[in-house]
Amino acid sequence: MSQTVDRALSILPLLAEGPADLGQVAERLGVHKSTALRLLRTLHEHGLVYRQSDQRYRLGARLFALAQEAVENLDVREIAHPHLVRLNEQCGHTVHLAVHEEGEVLYIDKVESRYPVRMYSRIxxxxxxxxxxxxxxxLADLPEPERRTLAEKLDYPMYTSRSIPNAPAFLRELEKVRDQGWATDLGGHEESINCVAAPIRGTDGRVVAAMSVSAPNVVVTADELLTLLPLVRRTADAISGEYSGRTPAKESSS
Amino acid sequence: MSQTVDRALSILPLLAEGPADLGQVAERLGVHKSTALRLLRTLHEHGLVYRQSDQRYRLGARLFALAQEAVENLDVREIAHPHLVRLNEQCGHTVHLAVHEEGEVLYIDKVESRYPVRMYSRIxxxxxxxxxxxxxxxLADLPEPERRTLAEKLDYPMYTSRSIPNAPAFLRELEKVRDQGWATDLGGHEESINCVAAPIRGTDGRVVAAMSVSAPNVVVTADELLTLLPLVRRTADAISGEYSGRTPAKESSS
DNA sequence: AATGACTGTTGCATATATTGCAACGACCCT
DNA sequence: AGGGTCGTTGCAATATATGCAACAGTCATT
Known part of the structure; x- marks a missing residue:
């Protein structure tokens, strides 16, 4: 570990508490003023700190820009994929990853079932x-008005007798799903197919993707599939943790 | 300025482009792999960098937390926000708040056209x-020499046929904007989008932020949007008054 | 106005901390 | 097994950061 960098980076959380002048920074770092000055200058050149008009320092604009660019370049699929594969190895069923985009929900990854049954879904x-x-x-994670607008714009085709028939029923189902933190589809799309799904969340807690395990009745009953729920949720949480960059707490003391 | 810190910080924008492994980081920094490793470790301890399951590095959660704190500590934003919301309620269009920092202009708040608050998306x-x-x-408020220097350093991409093409034209536009005390963008960034904006000033009369109302042609014509100018200017003035402490933060005199 | 206290800034010598090297271990693929 | 890549560690050399002390600017006080 680098002492110089360590000191420089310690300035950031310090400034997050509020603007501070050179003396305060130096004191809280336990270094000479000139040292603090040079560290701050380096941070400044990279735009991580900003010098306001009263000469005090505060956190800088490039922090936003960096965070922004990072989330845009974050690829959920890339992070999730190994987890999906591992889940498939553990339970053997088809695993899906999906995102919401412009009023549609799309599959963006899929690990095929190891049982000899076909399921037609395409990435x-x-x-x-x-x-x-x-x-x-x-959809359950959308803000209220948007959710309602979307629900009322949708068609509700009766794929099976257990398909959700209309907007009010759909909105009720979404409420339930949002509260319990997981979802199922028991024969609502195809009579003989059941799914259990869990959400993947970003740093701010918003749902950025969802994953599911699907299996036909002939392989496992709906009840049996539901026993996989804890495993599915654990996997989704692991992906969430990695996606949002929470460190797996290896060692903390320096 | 500190070479070690400089190198360490150079890693951040590099990782913002996407995850990278140790070799890639070392190469792009122009240092030995062991050096890059130690820098990354220090960044990791501060949570700015996260190591995902395939051992590659990406930006970490603490960076997002810092960016969040930084944006929330901007007092202009705090004061302006309720005004922006009220303006949005009155006209229904998207409202932006922006500041200038180190040669860049960034949005620090936004009220969406249809849905209320809580959209941090492009901020x-x-x-x-x-x-x-x-x-x-x-930029119009910058002192003459600084303004000219900046104008000549900029690129002038032709987003549309009405984009400002070069430094002289830009400087002329800034003069005009400074004199009239408000500004517009009529299809200069995207053909179908128009904006009208007004400055927010501090105690000393200097521009500390700017706000704008944006709407696509299909909703209101440019002429119709311009009728909102008085409202926008009044809102900006109200924020200025509160920010500079003239108005007791409750009701603005109209 | 002059003084003094305060903060930020610079040059420099010293010693500390960082660097690159080379060797090691782990892992994957052929 | 063997060759390849990638991450990791100990060590010596030297480049690099540090603290000091002196300087300059700003503001309030007398």
Missing amino acids: GKPVAITVAAVAKLL | GKPVAITVAAVAKLL
């Missing part, structure tokens, strides 16, 4: 938005 | 500095 294809478990999770 | 992103109405206001 990049919109899902049955009114019944799919992943869709419920993604 | 923190640098604006198109040569065409945005808020950028014109902020």
